[in-house]
Amino acid sequence: MQSKLIGLAALLLLGGCNRSQPAETTAAVADLGPQGWRAQLTDGSDGRDWPGFGRTYGEQHFSPLDQINAGNVGELGLVWSLDLPAGNPATGPIAVGGVIYFAAGYSVIRAVDAATGRLLWTFDPKAPEASGHKLRQGWGSRGIAYWNGKLYTGTQDGRLIAVDARTGRQVWSAQTFGRDEQRFISGPPRVFDGKVIIGHGGADAAPIRGYVTAYDAESGRQLWRFHTVPGNPAEGFESPAMEMAAKTWSGDWWTNGGGGTVWNAITYDAEQDLILLGTGNGAPWNHQIRSEGKGDNLFLCSIVALDAKTGAYRWHYQINPGETWDFNAAMDMELADLTIDGQRRKVVMTAPKNGFFYVIDRTNGRLISAEPFVETTWAKRIDRETGRPVEEPGVRYTERPTTFRPTPVGAHSWPPMAFSPQSGLVYIPAIDLQVTFDATGMTRENFSWSGNMGLTSGVGYRVEPGPGDDTQGYLVAWDPIRQEQRWRIPMAGHFNGGVMATGGGLVFQGHPDSTFNAYDATTGRSLWEFDARAAIVAPPISYMVNGRQYVTVIAGMGTSGGLFGPMLEKFGIDYRTQARRVLTFAIGGRATLPPKTPYRAAAFADPGYTPNERMARAGEAIFNGRCAVCHGGAAIAGGTAPDLRTSAAVADPDAFWSIVHDGALVSAGMPQFEDHNREQLESVRAYLRERAAALRTSGARQAAR
Template identity: 65%
Template sequence: MGRTLRFTAAAAITALAAAALQSAATPRPQASKDAARLADASGGDDWAAFGRTFGEQHYSPLADINDRNVSQLGLAWSLDLPFGNSVTAPLAVDGTLYFARGYSVVQAVDAATGRELWTYDPKAPEAAGHKLRQGWGSRGIAYWNGKIYTGAHDGRLIAIDAKTGKPVWSTMTVDKDDVRFISGPPRVFDGKVIIGHGGADVGSIRGYVSTYDAETGKLLWRFHTVPGNPADGFENKAMEMAAKTWAGEWWKYGGGGTVWNAMTYDAGTDTILIGVGNGAPWNRKVRSLDQGDNLFLSSIVALDARTGAYKWHYQTNPGETWDYNAAMDMELADLTIGGARRQVLMTAPKNGFFYVIDRTNGKLISAEPFVKVTWASKIDLATGRPVENPASRYPKGTTFTMWPGPVGAHTWLPMAFSPKAGLVYIPAIEMATSYNDDGITQPTWKRTPGSAVDGAANPNFVVKDAGPLNATSALIAWNPVTQKQAWKVPTPGFWNGGIMASAGNLVFQGQIDGAFNAYEAGSGKRLWSFAAQAPVTAPPITYRAGGRQYVTVLTGMGTSGAAFGPLIERYGIDYRTQARRVLTFAIGGKGVLPKAEKAVITASDDPTYKADKASADAGIEIYGRRCAVCHGVYAIAAGIAPDLRQSPVPTDAEAFNAVVRGGALVPNGMPRFEELTDAEMLHLRQYIRSEAAALRTRK
C-alpha cells in the first residue's frame, strides 16, 4: 500500500511537471495574439511596439493612405498636451492610442476620436533625485497581454493595465542613488520585457540590460555589457573574454556601455540584439590606458532570449573614444545579396557608416559611409574593423576635426525600412567636432562634479565652417544591397525627425520648422505637407481604428539636442508657448489648428542688474557643467527647457535659490543642485543675467 501511494505521488508529480512544461511550451491565446501582431509579417491594423514589430522596421503594410490619395490627407483630431517632453513614439492597439509625455506620464485615448480614457503619472521627477540631472523624459513604451510598460526616469520599470490605467507591478532596475536613468522604450518578447538605462556620460557606471517576467515583474536575467573588477570574478564566459580587451583598472571608471535605446528581437532564432553605448569616460587613454578594443562598447551583442547567454557580437568602433556608439535602431530584413537570400541586421550608428550584418552569426556583409566621414577611410570587410585615420585619436596633444561629431550622423530618432521599396530612410545629420585632450592625464583625471557630461576629452563643437551653425540635415534613402544613396532631401536645421514608411509608397517625416511631410518612397518627391505650428521630431505611426487608416505623430521638442539652442534659435521654439500636441490624420480629415504666433524670445526686466565681468566669467563654467545640457549654450534654449534669459527667476536671488538649491520646480523636471555654494550661486546668477542683458541690447 505504501509503495502504491509513493508510486501514485511520484506519478502525480511527474504529471504536474509535464503539464507545467506543456503550459509553458503552449503560449496563452492572448500571448499568441500579441506575438502575431508583433511579427514582421503582421497585417498592420495595430502599431503595438516602438518599431511596430519585433524587427523594428518602422514600416506598415497598410496602403489605404497611399501616393495617389495622400493629397486628401487632413487633420482628423488633435489633443493639446501640457509642458514637457513630447517626442515619444505612440502605440495603437485594438482602437486605443497610447503614448508617454513628460517624464513617463502615460496616456490612453480613443484612436479614432482622441477622447481621453486615462492618464497614469509615476511622479518620476520627485523620485529621481540626482538622476533628474540627465535626460528629459520618455522616448517610448511597450505593450503585451493587456499591459503597457514604461521605464520611469528614476529607474523603475512599470506595468500598467491597458484598460484602466492602474499600475499592475513596478520594479527598480537600477540602484536608487546612482546616476543611471531610463529614457528609452522597453521591448517585449515571448512573455518577457527588457530594459536598459543611460548615465555613462556623467558617472562611473557599468552598463547592463535586465529582462523581467512580463506578468509578474520578476527578474529573469541580466547581462552586463562590460567586465567588472576581475578580483570579484566574472558573471560568465563573455565577461571573462571581454576583460582581455581592457587595460589598467578600468572598473574604477565604470567602463560605460549603457544600452539606453536600441534593442531588437529576432523571433526566428529567439535572439535579443542589444545596441551598446559609449565608454565611461569617452577617452580610452583615461579609461583603458589607450589599449584594447574594450568589449562590448559600441557593439551589437546577440543574446539568447531565454537565458541572456552571449551568442555573438559585432563592434562598430573598437576602443571607442569619441562618444560614438551602436545604440541607434537596428532593423531586421531578409535581403538578396550576391544571389543569396540573407537574414540581415541593418543599422546606421553615430559614426556615419551604414552596416549590413548577418544576424545569424554577426559577420559583416557590407559597410559604407552615408555622410561625410573623416575618422576612418573604410571598414575592412575581411576583418570587420575600421581603417582608422591615426590622427582621429588626437595623439600627443594634437587636435582633430571629426566628421561626424558626437551628436552623430544618426541619433536615436529612428530610420525606417520599406520591404516594398527595398530602401532604408535615414534621418541624417552632418556636423563636425574637434577633439583634443590637452591638460587631461589618466592618473589625475577626476569626473566633473554635479552630474555634468565629462568624457575626459575636450570636444569643441564650434568648428570653423563645420560646426553647429553650418550643420546640415537630410532625409536619405539608402539601398542596403548596393550600399548606395537612392535619393536625398535636405531638411532644415541640424536636427531631424523620426521616420515611418508604408506600403502606400509613402515615407513620413516631421521637421524642426513645423512641417510634417509625406514623400514618395521611390523618388523622394514631396506629395503632402501639414503645418503643425511646432517642431515635429517624434516618430510617426499608422494604424486602423474602426476600419479607417490613421497617421499619428506628436509635436514639440524633447529628449535630445537641448544644448544646441543657438542652432535652432531662428525657428522661434519657446518652451513656454510651443504647441505640444497629438496630431492624427485621415483621408478627408477637416480639422484645423488654431492660429499660432511665432514665439519671440525677449529678456526679462532686471532693473537691479549691474555688469560684473569677473563674476559672469566665473559663472560660465558652473553654467556649462550643470545647466547648458538642458537650458542651452549661451543660455539660448532649444525648447526642451525654459530660456533663462526671459525667466524672472534669475532676477531675484531668493527665487533663484528656491529653484536651484531648494528644488521648488522638481515636479516640473528642474533638478536640485543643493551642493552649490553661495559664491557659486552668485556667479551663476550673474552669468545668466549677463546673457539676458546682452539679449536686451540686441533687441
Template identity: 70%
Template sequence: MIRPFSRVALALGPIALAGCGTQSADAPAIGNATWLAQLSDDSDGDDWPAFGRTYGEQHFSPLTKINADNVDQLGLAWYVDLPAGNPATGPIEVDGTIYLATGYSVIRAIDVETGKEKWTYDPKAPEASGIKLRQGWGSRGIAYWNHKVITATQDGRLIALDEKSGQPVWTAQTFGKDELRFISGPPRVFDGKVMIGSGGSDSGPVRGLVRTYDADTGKMLWEFYTVPGNPADGFENEAMAMAAKTWAGEWWKYGGGGSVWNAMTYDAANDQILLGTGNGAPWNHKIRSAGKGDNLFLCSIVALDAKTGAYKWHYQINPGESWDFNASMDMELADLTIEGQPRQVVMTAPKNGFYYVIDRKTGKLISAKPFVDVTWATGIDLATSRPIEAENVRYEDGPTTFRPTPLGAHSWMPMAYSPQTGLAYIPAIDLEVTFDDSGITPENFKWNPKMGLTPGVGYSIGNGGREQTGWLVAWDPVKQEARWKLPMEAHLNGGIMATGGNLIFQGRPDSGFSAYDARDGKRLWNFDAGAGVVAPPISYRHNGRQYVTVVAGIGTSAGLFGPMFTKYGIDYRHQKRRVLTFMLGGKATLPKQEPYKPVAFDDPDYKANPALAAKGEALFNGRCAVCHGTGAIGGGTAPDLRTPGAAADAQAFASVVRDGVLVPAGMPQFGEFGEEQLGALRQYIRARAAELRSGRNESAAGSTNK
C-alpha cells in the same frame, strides 16, 4: 559654432525580400491572438503595439489605404493638447486606443476615433529621481503586452499598467536607488518577456546593464552586463572574462560605459536579443583603459540567447571607442538577397556615419559604407571588420577635427526600412567636431560630482562652414549607396515611418510634418503642426480606416541647439505639444498661434562682471546647457533662461536651483551649490539676458562659450 561643453568646464542590384522572420514557434499563446500576431514582422498592420511596430524594428506599416496617389487628401482628424514636458516620444496603438508617454513617463490612453482621453497615469518620476533627474529628458517610448501598457521611469522603475484602467499591475525596480543610472528609452517586449536598459555613462562610473523580466508578473529572469567589472570580484560569465582581456589599467574604477540606453531588437527567427551598446565611460580611451585594448563590448552589437541571456556573438563597431560614437541607434532586421544568396541581416546607421549590414546568425560583417561625409576614418576594412582610422583621430598629437560628431550622423530619432522598396530612410546629420584633451590626464581626471557631464576631453561642434547640416537619405543596403537624398533646413529632424502606400512620413523643427514618395523623395504633402516635430510617427487601422499619428513638440537633446532653432521661434513655454491624428478627408484645424520672440527679463540692478560670468559659464556648460540650450538660448526642452525673471532675484534663483522647488516640473535640484557657485551661475545668465536686451545676434551666442 556650438560648443556645448568646453574643455575648461570638463577637465575633467538585388531586390530586398519582404519580411524578416515571424513569431517564434514556441512563443506563449497568452492573451488575444490578434494583437499578439501584430508583433510579428509580417503582420497585417492593424495595430502599432511596439516602438518600431514589430519585433524587427522596421518602423514600417504595410497599410496602403493612404498612399502616394491620395495622400494630398490627408487631413487632421483631431488633436489633443498636452501639458509642458518632453513630447519627443513614440506612441503605440492597440485595438482602437493610442497610448503614449509624455513628460517623465506620464501615460495617456486616447480613443482613436474621437481623440477623447480615457485615462492618465503619472508615476511621479521627477520626485523619485533625485540626482538622476540631471540626465535624460523623460520617456522616448513605451511597450504593450497581453493587455498591459509597460513604461519605464527616469528613476528606474518598470511599470505595467492595465490597459483599461491605467492602474499598475506590477512594478519592478530595475537598479539601485543610489546607482548613477537613469532610463529614457522604451522597453521592448518579446516572447512573454520585457527588457530594459539604462543610461548614465556620460556622467559617472556606470557599467552597461540590461535586465529582462516576466511581462505578466514582473519577476526578473536574467541580466547581462556589457562590460567587465573588477576582476577581483570574479566575472559573471565567460563573456565578461573574455571581454576583460580587451581592457587595461584599472578600468572598473571608471565604470567602463557600454550603456544600453536605446537600441534593443528581438530576432524571432533566431530567438535572440540584439543589443546596441553605448560609448565608453569616460569617452577618453587614454583615461578609461590606459589607451589600450578594444574594450569589449563598447559600441557593439551583442547577440544574446533570448531565453537565458547567454552571450552568442558580437560585432564591435568602434574598437577602443574615444568619441562618443555609440552604437545605440535603432537596429532593423531584414531578409536580403546579397550576391544571389538570401541573408538574414541586422542593419544599423550608428553615430559614426557608416551604414552597417551584418549577418545576424553569425555576427559577421557583410558591408559598411558611409551615408554622410565621414573623415574620422577612410573606410571599414572587410578583411578585419575594423575601421581604418584617420591620422591623429584619437587626438594623441593634439587637437583634431573631423566628421561626424558626438551628436552622431544619426541620432536616436529612428530610421525606417521598407521591405516594399528595399530602402532604409535615415534622418542624417552632417556636422563637424574638434577634440582636444590637452592638460587632461588620468592623474587629474575626476568625475564631475552628482552626474555632471564628464567626457574626459574637450570638444566643440559646428557646421565646419557648411550651410547644409541635415539630410533625409534613402539608402540601398544591398548596393550600399544612396538612392536619393533630400536636404533639410536643420540637422535635427524627426524619426521616420515608411508605409506600404509608397510613403515616408517625417517631421522637422520648422513645424512641418511631411509625406514623401518613398521611391524618389518627392514631397507629396505637408502639414503645419504649429510646433517642431522630432518624434517618430505611427500608422494603424481601426474599423477599416487608416490613421497616422504623431506627437508634435521639441524635446530631448534637441534643446541643446537653441542658437540653431531661434529662427523657428521654439520656446519651452510658448511651444505647443500635441497629439496629431490624420485620416483621408480629415477636416479639423489647429488654432492660430502667434509667433514667438524672446524678451529678456528686467534686471535694473545688473552690473557686468566678465570674470564672474566666465566661472558661471563653465558651470552652465557642464550642468545646464544640455537642457537649457547653448549660450542659455533655449531650444524647447527647458526654458530659455534669458526670459524668466528668477535670475534677477538671488533668493528666487536659489530656491529653484539649490532648494529644488521645481523638481515636480522636471527641474533638478543642485543642493551642493554654494553661494559662490550660485552667484557665478546667476551672473552668467544675467549677462546673457543683458546681451539679449541689447539686441546682440542670438545665433552668435555660442561664441561666448569657450
C-alpha cells in the same frame, strides 16, 4: 515674498503639469492572448495595430497599410488633435485595438480613443519626485511597449512599470537599479515572448557599468541580467563573456565604470530567439583615460546578441573598437532578409553615430558591408575583412586637437530610421555637423568625475556646422544591398524627426520648422505637407480603426535636441509657449489648429546688472556641465527647457536660490542642486545675466534696423 517666489518660479518651469487625472473611462482591450500578440509583433503582421516602438520585433518602423498612398495622400487631413501639458512630447506612441497610448512628460502614460481623440485615462508614476539627482540627466520617456493587455514604461528613477491597458492602474513595478545609483531610463522597453527588457543611461555623467535586465511580463519577476562591460576582476566575472571582454581592457578601468549602457536600441530576432543590444559609449569617452589608450574595450559601441531565454552571450560585432568619440551604437537596428550576391541573407542594419551604414549577418555577427551615408572624415573606410575602421591619422586627439565629421551628436541620433520591405530602401534622418576634440592637459592622473550627474567626458569638444554649411541634416534614402544613396533631401535643421515608411509608397517625417511631410518612397518627391505649428521630433505611427487608416504623430520639441539650442534658435521654439499636441490624420480629415504665435527671445529686465567677468566665467563652466543639457549651449534653449536669458527668476537671487538650490520645482521636472553653495549659484546667475545682457543688446540692434 511667498507669492513673489511662486510667480517667478512659474517662469522657470521645466516639467509642466504631470498630474494624474481621474480616469474618464476604461479602454477596450483586444483579448488575443500571448500567441496572438506574438503574431501582431512579427514583421509580417497585418498592420492594424502598432504595439511596439518600431511596430514589430524587427523595429522596421514600417506599416504595410496602403489605404493612404501616393495617389491620395494629398487628401490627408487632420482628424483631431489633443493638447498636452508642458514636458517632453518627443515620444513614440503605440496603437492597439483602436486606442493610442503614449508616455509624454516624465513617463506619464495617456490612453486616447484613436478615432475621436477622447482622453480615456492617465497614469502618472511621479518620476520627478522619486528621481533625486537622476533628474539632472535625461528628459523623460522616448516610448513604451504593449503585451497581452499591459503597457510597460521605464521611469527616470529606474522603475519598470506594468500598467493595465484597460484601466490605467499599475499592475507591478520593478526597481531596475539602486535608488542612489547615477543611472536613469529614457529609452522604450521592448517586449518579446512574454518577457520585457530594459537598459538605462548615465555613462556621460557618472562611472557607470552598463547592463540590461529581462523581466517576466506578467509578474515583473527578474529573469536574467547581462552586463555589457566587465567589472573588477578581483570580484570575479558574471559569465565567460565578461572574462573574454576583460582581456580587451587595460589599467583599473572598473574605477570609471566602463560605460556601454543600452539606453535606446534593443531588437528581438524571433526566428533565432536572439536579443540584439546596441551599446553605448565608454565612461569616460576618452580612451586614454578610460583604458590607458589600450584595447578594444568590449562590448562598447557594439551590437551584442544574447540568447533571449537565458541572456547568455552568442556573438558580437564592435562598430568602434577602442571608442573615444562618443560614436556609440545605440541607434535603432532593423532586421530584414535581403538577397545579396544572389544569396538570401538574414541581416541586421544600423546607422550609428559614426556615419557608416552597416549590414551585418545576424546569424553570426559578421560584417557584410559598411559604407558612409554622410561625409565621414574620421575614417577612410570600414575594412570588410576585419570589420574594423581604417582611421585617419591623428583622429584620436592624443597629441593635438582634431576636427572631423560626424560628431557626438551623431550622423544619426535616436529619432529612428525606417526600412520598407516594399521599396527595399532604408530612410535615415541624417545629421551633418563637424566637431573639434581637444584633450590638451587632460590625463588619467588629473581626471575626475564631476559627481552627481554632471556631464563628464574626459575631453573638450565643440560641435558646429561646417564652414559655410547651410544644410545641417538630410533625409537619406539608402539602398542596403548596393550600399548607395538613392535620394537625399537637405534639411535646414540638424535634429529632424523619426521616420515611418508605409505600404502606400510613402515616407513620413516631421521637422523642427513645424512641418510634417509625406514623401514618395521611391523618388523622394514631396507629396504632402502639413503645418503642425510646432516642431516635430517624435516618430509617427499608422494603424487601422473600423476600416480607416490613421497616421498619428506627437508634436513638440523635447529630449536631447535642446542641448544644441544655438542651432535651433532660428525656428523660434520656446519651451513655455510651444504647442505640444497629439495630431491624428486620415483621408478626408478637416480639423484645424489654432495659429502659432511667432516667438523671438526677449531678455528679462535687469536694471541693476553690473558685469563680473570672473564670476561669469566660473558660472559658465558650471552651466555647461550641469545646465546646458536641458537649457542649451550658450544658454540658448532649443525648446527642451526654458531659455534662461528670458526668465525673470534669474534676476531675483532669492527666487533663483529657491528653485535651483531648494528644489521648488522638482515636481515640474526642474532638478535640485542642493550640493551647490551660494557662491557657485551666484556665479551661474552672473553668467546668465551676462547672456541676457547680450540678448538685450542684439535685440536693440535688430529693432534699430
